[in-house]
Amino acid sequence: MLHLTTGRVGCLLSKQAVVALTGSGARMSSHGHHEVSDSVDMSQPMYWDRLDTPLPDRPWKDVLDSTDKSLKQKEKGPWTALSKEEKIALYRLKFNLTYPEMKRPSHEWKTVIGGMFIVFGITGLVVFWQCHYVYPPQPPTFDEEWQAKQLQRMLDMRTNPIEGLSSQWDYKNKQWK
Amino acid sequence: MSLAKPAMRGLLGKRLRFHLPIAFALSLVAAAAFKYGVTEPRKQAYADFYKQYDTTKEFNNMRDAGVFESVRTTGE
Numbered sequence: 313m314l315h316l317t318t319g320r321v322g323c324l325l326s327k328q329a330v331v332a333l334t335g336s337g338a339r340m341s342s343h344g345h346h347e348v349s350d351s352v353d354m355s356q357p358m359y360w361d362r363l364d365t366p367l368p369d370r371p372w373k374d375v376l377d378s379t380d381k382s383l384k385q386k387e388k389g390p391w392t393a394l395s396k397e398e399k400i401a402l403y404r405l406k407f408n409l410t411y412p413e414m415k416r417p418s419h420e421w422k423t424v425i426g427g428m429f430i431v432f433g434i435t436g437l438v439v440f441w442q443c444h445y446v447y448p449p450q451p452p453t454f455d456e457e458w459q460a461k462q463l464q465r466m467l468d469m470r471t472n473p474i475e476g477l478s479s480q481w482d483y484k485n486k487q488w489k
Numbered sequence: 490m491s492l493a494k495p496a497m498r499g500l501l502g503k504r505l506r507f508h509l510p511i512a513f514a515l516s517l518v519a520a521a522a523f524k525y526g527v528t529e530p531r532k533q534a535y536a537d538f539y540k541q542y543d544t545t546k547e548f549n550n551m552r553d554a555g556v557f558e559s560v561r562t563t564g565e
Contacts, residue, residue, distance in 0.1 A: 465556060468551060468554035468555070468556045469551065469554075469556045470547065470550075470551060473538070474534055474535055474538045475531065475534055483550075
């Protein structure tokens, strides 16, 4: 069912996004069932490449040709008799990707960071337009002169004289300590 | 090459026995640090301030600065 919806979504999104959605999900084996490429029969055991769930319900290649079949026969005997290439071939029969292949880094971060900056830029433009066209005039209390007079009044009133503002002002020399 | 059977029980107890004393000790340390880093200096600052605080002098300074509404500045 997961595959069905992502197939439909595939029309809207790019191919890369669809692969990303299904990348860690179910995939069909190379010699598998001859089905419509977009849908998967979810009533059958599935194969998957997942870091967190290591052993799928079925092996990667379940339609074996004669060489694979003879190799599987040999696997029933002592494994010390298997050569390195045979062991690797047996692994590749059972699994599609190795852990390092599953963990391979992608270039997705560039898209993410790039998209982020684009959104920041658009937001910046919106904010700039807003500052110019939407904001009301600034209240007079923000003027430099007003702020200076405000600070002087606070010092005159001795606000927070013990640990706060007025404690930092040197009243004798009329400057900050 | 058989592996030892892993611990199946008492996992939470083991974790608590390890972490609770540490948590308790760290909480006490945090409380002590706050007491001696913040509250004691603050109490001392207040005490020192009021030790040599001349109420009348400060009042007259404030009055001359013109911040009061019910008391006029001297010389008016």
